[in-house]
Amino acid sequence: MLGTISEGTLSAEYYWLDRWYNVFCFRDPQGGFRNFYCNINQPPIFDGEILSYVDLDIDVLVNPDSSFKVLDIEEFESNARRYRYPRELKEKAQQALTELVELIKSKAFPFAA
Numbered sequence: 001m002l003g004t005i006s007e008g009t010l011s012a013e014y015y016w017l018d019r020w021y022n023v024f025c026f027r028d029p030q031g032g033f034r035n036f037y038c039n040i041n042q043p044p045i046f047d048g049e050i051l052s053y054v055d056l057d058i059d060v061l062v063n064p065d066s067s068f069k070v071l072d073i074e075e076f077e078s079n080a081r082r083y084r085y086p087r088e089l090k091e092k093a094q095q096a097l098t099e100l101v102e103l104i105k106s107k108a109f110p111f112a113a
Helices: 073-082 087-106
Strands: 010-015 021-027 033-041 055-062 068-071
């Protein structure tokens, strides 16, 4: 869904140590806004050098007109069954998706491209 990322594409990535998502802002080589790509994930861990997190499959693609599409819900649900995700993890992922959608709709940071 992200499509081809052209050479020279600029990416600003936003991570919060207490949130269950991250946000990538893509711009074309000339600096024009392309889109946002968001991942639902467990909160990252930063050890002073390396930032790591567990991706939970659900993604959100946000277009330049602020329309968006939630992706890979089926993949998340399949993996939740396969790996027996605890109820709390599934609830946190859903809460993160709800929060992310609210930020997108309200054009709150970082969605004010």
